[in-house]
Amino acid sequence: MKITKPHYHHGDLACACLDAAIKRIARDGVEKLSLRAVARDLGVSQTAPYRHFNDKTHLLTLLAQQGFNLLAEQTKQATMNQQGGLQESMMASGMAYLNFAKHHPEHYRLMFGERLKRQCDSADLTNTSLSAFSVILEQVTVGVDQGFLVQEDPKLLARTLWSTVHGMAMLMIDGFYSEYSDEELTPFLKTMLTHSVTGILAKT
Amino acid sequence: MKITKPHYHHGDLACACLDAAIKRIARDGVEKLSLRAVARDLGVSQTAPYRHFNDKTHLLTLLAQQGFNLLAEQTKQATMNQQGGLQESMMASGMAYLNFAKHHPEHYRLMFGERLKRQCDSADLTNTSLSAFSVILEQVTVGVDQGFLVQEDPKLLARTLWSTVHGMAMLMIDGFYSEYSDEELTPFLKTMLTHSVTGILAKT
DNA sequence: TACAGATGTTTACAGTGTCAACAAATATGT
DNA sequence: ACATATTTGTTGACACTGTAAACATCTGTA
Numbered sequence: 001m002k003i004t005k006p007h008y009h010h011g012d013l014a015c016a017c018l019d020a021a022i023k024r025i026a027r028d029g030v031e032k033l034s035l036r037a038v039a040r041d042l043g044v045s046q047t048a049p050y051r052h053f054n055d056k057t058h059l060l061t062l063l064a065q066q067g068f069n070l071l072a073e074q075t076k077q078a079t080m081n082q083q084g085g086l087q088e089s090m091m092a093s094g095m096a097y098l099n100f101a102k103h104h105p106e107h108y109r110l111m112f113g114e115r116l117k118r119q120c121d122s123a124d125l126t127n128t129s130l131s132a133f134s135v136i137l138e139q140v141t142v143g144v145d146q147g148f149l150v151q152e153d154p155k156l157l158a159r160t161l162w163s164t165v166h167g168m169a170m171l172m173i174d175g176f177y178s179e180y181s182d183e184e185l186t187p188f189l190k191t192m193l194t195h196s197v198t199g200i201l202a203k204t
Numbered sequence: 205m206k207i208t209k210p211h212y213h214h215g216d217l218a219c220a221c222l223d224a225a226i227k228r229i230a231r232d233g234v235e236k237l238s239l240r241a242v243a244r245d246l247g248v249s250q251t252a253p254y255r256h257f258n259d260k261t262h263l264l265t266l267l268a269q270q271g272f273n274l275l276a277e278q279t280k281q282a283t284m285n286q287q288g289g290l291q292e293s294m295m296a297s298g299m300a301y302l303n304f305a306k307h308h309p310e311h312y313r314l315m316f317g318e319r320l321k322r323q324c325d326s327a328d329l330t331n332t333s334l335s336a337f338s339v340i341l342e343q344v345t346v347g348v349d350q351g352f353l354v355q356e357d358p359k360l361l362a363r364t365l366w367s368t369v370h371g372m373a374m375l376m377i378d379g380f381y382s383e384y385s386d387e388e389l390t391p392f393l394k395t396m397l398t399h400s401v402t403g404i405l406a407k408t
Numbered sequence: 409t410a411c412a413g414a415t416g417t418t419t420a421c422a423g424t425g426t427c428a429a430c431a432a433a434t435a436t437g438t
Numbered sequence: 439a440c441a442t443a444t445t446t447g448t449t450g451a452c453a454c455t456g457t458a459a460a461c462a463t464c465t466g467t468a
Contacts, residue, residue: 013446029322034424045448047426052446056425106318114313117378118233126379150399159375160396164364167371171363174321175330192364195354199403217415238455249417251457256415260456 014052016042022063022107030110035059057119060110065128067111071100072132079139086143087197093135094165094193095186101169102185109173112166136162140200150200157200164196218256220246226267226311234264234314264320269332271315275304276336283343290347291401297339298369298397299390305373306389313377316370340366344404354404361404368400 020041024033035056036046053059078096082089101108116125137158143149149157168189171177180188214220224245228237239260240250257263282300286293305312320329341362347353353361372393375381384392
């Protein structure tokens with residue numbers, strides 16, 4: 001966001017490309033994104049972005065990483081702001097996760113999109129995504145240690161939860177919950193999430 | 205699959221296109237599919253497919269519908285072949301669902317892919333996908349009626365399960381469970397699924 | 409047999425990702 | 439300070455894509 005010189009050099013083209021790209025994606029979806037359009041948005045030649053990104057997949061990978069970092073941040077934040085017990089904290093981070101997906105549907109889809117699974121050096125991306133996953137994992141680990149949750153491999157339990165939340169996020173984005181109004185949606189998601197958490201509570 | 209005349213007319217180009225396309229998708233993913241490549245595979249001019257499909261999205265929509273029908277069939281079949289109680293039958297259909305995703309990962313991804321959500325007259329597609337969902341819904345409805353499951357809106361419970369299974373399918377496809385060998389994977393999925401079902405059992 | 413509709417082909421256009429060769433701006437070492 | 443190396447941007451090109459328009463051929467029916 002620093003516009004200093006209207007000259008030959010742009011100043012921070014890499015960042016500007018990422019910003020412009022994510023805006024286009026939010027509007028039109030990932031599929032329709034073209035690097036040339038991004039370049040046009042920035043008033044720069046069509047091959048200029050290639051000085052900063054190896055190819056289109058590279059740019060998308062960076063956007064996905066940004067997304068995972070933001071997601072991790074927001075879910076972690078939600079647990080910190082939470083005074084209640086572990087169950088409340090798990091619910092809070094789950095809802096924060098779903099909230100992210102709700103507000104950035106196309107970004108979320110990009111993060112799990114097919115292109116990146118096939119093409120990018122996915123090691124980096126996988127690591128970043130695991131950092132988002134680790135928020136859940138930490139909570140579950142505590143829960144198992146405290147005997148609050150079922151005595152089982154925390155990783156498995158965390159993955160179970162993650163699957164549910166991810167599935168809910170995807171189906172929501174895909175419009176399968178569209179019969180719910182905005183106010184109805186949150187309680188609906190909360191109820192579903194509660195049932196999932198219930199499944200891994202320690203049996204008394 | 206009927207090859208009769210090596211002449212001007214192909215015989216059943218529409219079907220042949222669908223077959224060729226799904227093969228390519230299984231190999232290279234949806235993103236890389238081009239109609240022109242399909243036409244080349246079939247030794248036909250690049251615009252010939254347009255006599256049978258309005259556009260690329262149309263072809264993909266039909267493939268997605270095929271996928272949903274196949275999925276519905278296989279999950280239903282799994283419940284029919286199942287002698288045990290409701291819980292066993294729910295597990296069986298869930299595992300059949302995951303099995304479909306495992307064996308047809310790219311097809312599954314296509315079914316929930318972004319392109320179709322944005323572009324096609326998705327009414328038809330949504331209906332087809334709901335027929336796959338209805339397999340779960342029926343089981344859950346019975347379970348609620350029998351008092352075997354939590355007394356709550358069956359649709360909500362079914363959606364909770366569907367979210368979990370869908371999330372598991374997606375994460376599996378995306379390689380997040382790749383540390384498990386083929387033999388380990390099934391028990392792992394079964395355990396996760398069990399936890400999810402547990403969450404909606406009637407509290408005794 | 410003539411004709412109508414279905415099915416394929418040729419040609420063409422605009423858009424894309426990306427490469428190679430070149431040019432301008434900036435940074436760096438003396 | 440200036441010459442040079444590096445970074446950054448531009449121009450032009452290529453191969454590929456989806457798809458529209460005009461034309462050709464086949465096939466079933468009156």
